Amino acid sequence: MKPIISINSLSKTFTSGFNALEKVSLDINKGEIFALLGPNGAGKTTLISIITGITIPTSGSVKVNNYDVIKDPIKTRSLIGLVPQEVAIEPFETVLSSIKFSRGLFGKPQDSLYINSILKQLSLWEKRNTKIIELSGGMKRRVLIAKALSHEPLVLFLDEPTAGVDVELRKDMWGIIKSLKYSGVTIILTTHYIEEAENLADRVGFINNGQISLIEEKQQLINKMGKKTLSIHIQNAIQNIPYKLKKYKLEISNSGNTLTYNYDINSEKTVITALLNDLSKENIKLKDIKSKQSSLEDIFINIVGK
Amino acid sequence: MNYYAIKAIYLYEMSRTYRTISQSLIAPVISTILYFVVFGSAIGSKIENIEGISYGVFIVPGLVMLSVLMQSITNAAFAIYFPKFVGTINELLSAPVSTIDIVIGYIGAATTKSFSIGIIILITAHLIVPLKIVHPLYMLLFLLLTCFAFCSFGFIIGLWAKNFEQLNLVPMLIITPLVFLGGSFYSISMLPVFWQKISMFNPVVYLISGFRWTFFNFSDFSFGVSLLAIFSFAILCNSIIFWMFKTGYKVRN
Ligand SMILES: Nc1ncnc2c1ncn2[C@@H]1O[C@H](COP(=O)(O)OP(=O)(O)OP(=O)(O)O)[C@@H](O)[C@H]1O
Ligand SMILES: [Mg+2]
Numbered sequence: 001m002k003p004i005i006s007i008n009s010l011s012k013t014f015t016s017g018f019n020a021l022e023k024v025s026l027d028i029n030k031g032e033i034f035a036l037l038g039p040n041g042a043g044k045t046t047l048i049s050i051i052t053g054i055t056i057p058t059s060g061s062v063k064v065n066n067y068d069v070i071k072d073p074i075k076t077r078s079l080i081g082l083v084p085q086e087v088a089i090e091p092f093e094t095v096l097s098s099i100k101f102s103r104g105l106f107g108k109p110q111d112s113l114y115i116n117s118i119l120k121q122l123s124l125w126e127k128r129n130t131k132i133i134e135l136s137g138g139m140k141r142r143v144l145i146a147k148a149l150s151h152e153p154l155v156l157f158l159d160e161p162t163a164g165v166d167v168e169l170r171k172d173m174w175g176i177i178k179s180l181k182y183s184g185v186t187i188i189l190t191t192h193y194i195e196e197a198e199n200l201a202d203r204v205g206f207i208n209n210g211q212i213s214l215i216e217e218k219q220q221l222i223n224k225m226g227k228k229t230l231s232i233h234i235q236n237a238i239q240n241i242p243y244k245l246k247k248y249k250l251e252i253s254n255s256g257n258t259l260t261y262n263y264d265i266n267s268e269k270t271v272i273t274a275l276l277n278d279l280s281k282e283n284i285k286l287k288d289i290k291s292k293q294s295s296l297e298d299i300f301i302n303i304v305g306k
Numbered sequence: 307m308n309y310y311a312i313k314a315i316y317l318y319e320m321s322r323t324y325r326t327i328s329q330s331l332i333a334p335v336i337s338t339i340l341y342f343v344v345f346g347s348a349i350g351s352k353i354e355n356i357e358g359i360s361y362g363v364f365i366v367p368g369l370v371m372l373s374v375l376m377q378s379i380t381n382a383a384f385a386i387y388f389p390k391f392v393g394t395i396n397e398l399l400s401a402p403v404s405t406i407d408i409v410i411g412y413i414g415a416a417t418t419k420s421f422s423i424g425i426i427i428l429i430t431a432h433l434i435v436p437l438k439i440v441h442p443l444y445m446l447l448f449l450l451l452t453c454f455a456f457c458s459f460g461f462i463i464g465l466w467a468k469n470f471e472q473l474n475l476v477p478m479l480i481i482t483p484l485v486f487l488g489g490s491f492y493s494i495s496m497l498p499v500f501w502q503k504i505s506m507f508n509p510v511v512y513l514i515s516g517f518r519w520t521f522f523n524f525s526d527f528s529f530g531v532s533l534l535a536i537f538s539f540a541i542l543c544n545s546i547i548f549w550m551f552k553t554g555y556k557v558r559n
Contacts, residue, residue: 014559052400055559074308078402088393092325097318104314105401147397 002066003027004155004186005051010060012046012210020046021210023060028155033177033187035197035218037300038207044190045085047207048157052082064155078107081153085160085190087140091133095124095143098132099150106151118146121176138165145176156180158189162196174199194297204296206303213303218296227294230261230272235285242282248275311403315411319385323419330419331426334373338427341369342434345491356493357524362435367518368490369431374424374449375456375485375510379477382416382460387473390464399558405551409458409544416457417450424449437521444529445520451536452513458543465547466556484510494526509535 005028012021020043028034036044049055051062053073062069064076089098099115119125122142132140141161148156158177162170170193177200181187191197197204198218205215216224237256251260261275279286323330346362353361389395398408431437439445467473488510494502505511516532519525525532550557 049396049559053558054396054399056554074402074404077400080400082396082400084393084396086393088396090389090392090394092322093318097321101314101318102397104310104317105397105403107308107310107402109310 002030004030004065005188006063007047007051008061008063010047010050010062011058012043012050012055013058019210021050021057024207024210024212026205026212026215028186028188029203031181031184031186032202033181033189033200035201035204036188036190036207037192037194037197037204037296038190042207043210044207045159046210048082048159048188048190052080052157053077078151079154081148081151081156083141083144083148083156083158083161085163087137087144089132089140089143089147092131094129094131095119095135095146096128098143099146102147103150106153108151114152115150118149122146123172138169141165142169145173149180153185155186155188158187160190160192162191162193170196194295194300198296206300208303221299222293222296227298228263229292229294230263230275231290231292232259232261232279233257233287233289234259235287238284242284245275245278245282248278308403308407311401311407312411312414315403315408316415319412319415320418322385323415331423334377334423335426335430338369338373338430339434341365341372342431346435356496357522359522360435363437364493364522365491366428366431366435366437367521368488368514370424370427370449371452371488371510371514371517372485372490373427374420374453375481375513376477377423378416378420378453378456379460379463379481381419382413382457383464383467383473383477385412385416386461386464387467405548408551409461409547413454413457413461416460417453420453420457421450424453439521440523441520445517448517448520448533448536451533451540452517455536455540455543458540458547462543462546462550465550481510484508485514489514489526509539512536 005026007024007026007028010021010024011019013019024043024047036047038044046055050057051064051069053069053076056070065079067075069076093101096115096119099118100110103110103115116125119128122145124139124142124146127135127139132143135143141164145158145161161177162173165173174196177187177189187200189196189200201218203215204218204221206213214221233254234257238252239256241250241252241259248261251262252258253260261272263271276286342362342365345365350361350365355361356364386395389398403411428437463473463476467475487505488508489505494505494511494515497505512527512532512535515526516529516536519529519532549555
């Protein structure tokens with residue numbers, strides 16, 4: 001499948017001399033949800049700003065739907081909706097007029113039916129005639145989303161859409177994002193909530209110091225890098241691992257009451273059977289066992305930590 | 307051209323004007339009335355007629371220009387500086403609009419506003435002094451062109467300014483003296499020859515002279531020169547705006 005966004009060897013050096021992006025190459029597939037993860041200052045917003053036309057790249061190219069963002073900005077920008085990280089909306093305007101403005105700005109004739117449906121979907125209907133300055137932070141964020149959706153974009157950028165948003169609204173937004181994907185919108189989102197990426201994304205990209213360090217299908221990533229841990233709670237505490245169990249590299253914790261076994265998700269299943277057999281041979285009685293699969297968050301910490 | 311974008315920007319800017327209609331209109335009207343009271347009546351009664359025209363009437367074109375120039379610059383500068391300040395400019399920068407859309411939308415709205423202010427001041431003046439305009443169509447054309455040129459100039463200042471101080475700097479430091487020394491309250495021919503020569507370098511002199519011609523059919527310079535001057539200034543300002551958006555200078559990172 002042809003990518004809807006194609007980023008080729010993109011670099012950005014700010015006038016301060018700072019290299020925010022270094023030769024970033026990345027393809028975004030049509031209709032997918034792509035999560036861009038990385039620590040503060042990694043270059044996520046800079047990358048989004050270049051694709052959306054706010055920032056000019058130093059070198060490299062970006063194509064959206066096969067149009068170059070520098071040579072054909074009108075064509076590329078009309079396809080893109082952006083929910084910026086910073087909450088910036090003209091404070092003295094009402095919710096409705098601010099959203100209508102966005103639709104017009106992106107070259108679409110007014111359509112109150114559509115705008116009303118967005119307002120309702122984002123629970124802004126009651127607030128439509130309220131001035132932005134009178135809204136809470138979470139509501140302002142919803143207005144930003146409404147503004148981005150107002151012109152029916154094909155590609156939607158969400159730069160930390162759920163920062164400072166309560167749990168309920170976050171779950172609402174996940175629902176909205178999923179239904180947008182369902183309707184064919186390609187979504188690129190950045191987030192510091194790993195569970196958000198885990199919940200939503202089809203693919204995940206890691207960026208650090210302006211460089212993409214890894215792009216993977218989410219599930220493959222978890223499979224490939226995912227580690228499982230088996231916690232074995234035992235009846236009688238032990239202080240030393242018996243010699244015959246040394247090969248399993250068990251860790252003792254919980255003052256000798258818990259043994260932890262780390263294994264790869266792809267490793268042979270028979271190992272666990274062998275371990276449990278060996279435990280019983282050593283006369284170690286089990287109380288309970290629990291297994292846990294590592295999350296994207298663990299993987300993220302692993303990558304960033306390197 | 308993105309017709310819907312132009313309409314959206316223009317209407318949005320106009321609605322901002324309506325929201326602040328009292329400041330937008332009342333302030334320049336009151337200050338004009340004050341000028342009339344002080345210069346027209348109090349001082350003017352002691353001054354002889356100029357070319358057969360009473361001083362109170364003579365200063366009308368200059369007063370209109372004074373207000374219109376200041377209003378054009380501050381309105382257009384603020385219109386683009388405010389989105390920069392609040393951060394909403396990013397929406398404009400990421401929108402599928404060309405420079406011409408932006409110019410028509412923002413500068414068009416600012417021009418509408420200062421043109422209306424100019425007309426309202428004229429009406430106010432007419433209520434105070436008997437006013438006859440010899441070339442009304444030229445007067446409207448020249449006023450419109452002046453509004454457009456100086457709104458364009460203000461727009462550049464708004465794009466360029468990094469803070470509120472810089473935003474106020476140019477109108478206060480450059481425009482006010484140029485307008486006061488530009489013959490708002492006198493004819494250049496009333497000055498000693500030396501100062502007449504110096505005044506030739508003040509572009510506002512040509513503006514006020516041209517505008518005055520449309521009222522009274524006499525001026526320090528020919529109307530054509532004034533028209534050419536304001537026309538060139540409008541083109542110069544808009545070229546700078548197009549260049550700024552093309553290169554991203556002071557606009558995009
Ligand atoms: N206009 C600018 N001039 C100079 N440096 C900048 C500018 N904008 C961003 N930077 C720098 O570029 C780097 C990347 O910033 P960016 O905003 O892209 O990070 P981010 O990944 O979005 O971080 P966060 O998670 O905090 O939002 C940072 O070190 C930042 O200080
Ligand atoms: Mg960011």
